[in-house]
Amino acid sequence: xxxxxxxxxxxxxxxxxxxxxxxxxxxxxxxxxxxxxxxxxxxxxxxxxxxxxxxxxxxxxxxxxxxxxxxxxxxxxxxxxxxxxxxxxxxxxxxxxxxxxxxxxxxxxxxx
Amino acid sequence: xxxxxxxxxxxxxxxxxxxxxxxxxxxxxxxxxxxxxxxxxxxxxxxxxxxxxxxxxxxxxxxxxxxxxxxxxxxxxxxxxxxxxxxxxxxxxxxxxxxxxxxxxxxxxxx
Numbered sequence: 425x426x427x428x429x430x431x432x433x434x435x436x437x438x439x440x441x442x443x444x445x446x447x448x449x450x451x452x453x454x455x456x457x458x459x460x461x462x463x464x465x466x467x468x469x470x471x472x473x474x475x476x477x478x479x480x481x482x483x484x485x486x487x488x489x490x491x492x493x494x495x496x497x498x499x500x501x502x503x504x505x506x507x508x509x510x511x512x513x514x515x516x517x518x519x520x521x522x523x524x525x526x527x528x529x530x531x532x533x534x535x536x
Numbered sequence: 537x538x539x540x541x542x543x544x545x546x547x548x549x550x551x552x553x554x555x556x557x558x559x560x561x562x563x564x565x566x567x568x569x570x571x572x573x574x575x576x577x578x579x580x581x582x583x584x585x586x587x588x589x590x591x592x593x594x595x596x597x598x599x600x601x602x603x604x605x606x607x608x609x610x611x612x613x614x615x616x617x618x619x620x621x622x623x624x625x626x627x628x629x630x631x632x633x634x635x636x637x638x639x640x641x642x643x644x645x646x647x
Contacts, residue, residue, distance in 0.1 A: 458635065467540075467626055467638030468579070511578065515633075522567065522586050523594060526579035 428512045433531040436506075442499040444530055446512030449493045456515050457488060459497045461508040462529070468511065471497065502534045538563045542627050542639035549617055550647055557612045557642050559627035565637070567630045568610040569594070570602065572623040573641075579626065585610055617646040 429447045436442040448457065456475050460468040472479055472486045474495070479486045485498040499506055511529040540561045549555055561568065569584035571594075581594030585604040599621055601613040610629075614621060622645050628636040 456633070460636070465573075465624055465641060465643075467628075467640050468636070469638070470635035473635060522569070522584045522592060524569070524581055524584075525595065526571070526581075528576065528578040 427525060428514060428527055430510075430512055430527065430530045432528070433533070435533050435535060436499075436502045438504060438534055438536050439501055442502045442506065442532060442534070444497040444499075444510050444512075444532065445494065446497070447494045448512070448514050451492050451514050457486065457492075457495050458513050458515055459484070459486065460511045460513070461506075462511070463505075463508045471510075473515075502532075504534050504536065506532065507534045508532060538637065540627055540629055540637050540639040542625075542642050544642060545640065546643050548645045548647065551618055552616050555614050555617060555644075557614075557625060557627075557644070559610045559612065559639060560608050561610075561629040561637065562608065563629065563631075563637065564607065565629035565631050566607070567632070568604065569628050569636075570600070570610070570612050571626045571628065572596065572621075573626065574623050582612070582625075617644075619646050622646050 456473050458473040459471040462468045472484050474486045488495045509529040509531050511526050543558045566587045570582040571579040573579050580596045582600050583602040585591045591602050625642045627639040630636045
């Protein structure tokens with residue numbers, strides 16, 4: 425399975441865009457990039473995922489580089505409620521998608 | 537409401553006393569998995585199940601057992617808990633190639 429690396433922490437001003445990078449240099453062709461976030465000790469919450477193309481939903485945008493070795497999660501207008509730990513993971517498509525590795529994630533602090 | 541339900545939310549026990557943490561999902565998902573979370577280590581996968589009667593080890597399976605006798609339930613069993621299993625535990629479920637749905641967690645303390 426591919427592993428991901430993320431910065432340990434980052435700060436963001438309220439109302440500004442938050443850009444969270446993730447490296448997954450050993451990603452395979454059938455592995456999806458997923459983003460989750462965890463607020464305090466609650467269960468992680470799904471944000472967005474993608475395979476090759478950029479994706480956007482009501483929460484965020486996901487930009488995946490053409491070589492798929494890295495991606496960026498964009499929170500367009502960060503609010504205080506976006507303070508959380510953000511996890512980038514890769515998940516194999518098809519039959520071998522059961523085993524997952526989360527890593528330590530990025531602690532994002534949104535300040536007023 | 538679609539959800540993953542874990543019980544109990546909090547559990548304090550003593551070393552060696554067998555315990556079971558239950559996990560149930562109402563979304564008819566084939567895939568279920570268990571994670572533990574410790575400070576600074578993120579989420580680590582314990583076991584997962586691709587379908588009924590099919591279970592596989594994750595990264596940290598030692599000291600744990602699971603069973604998947606029916607689709608909706610995936611209990612985590614600690615036959616002889618030890619203090620190093622004190623942790624926050626999460627259960628999750630999903631369909632093929634769909635996002636994980638997580639439970640609210642079980643905070644276990646083993647003294």
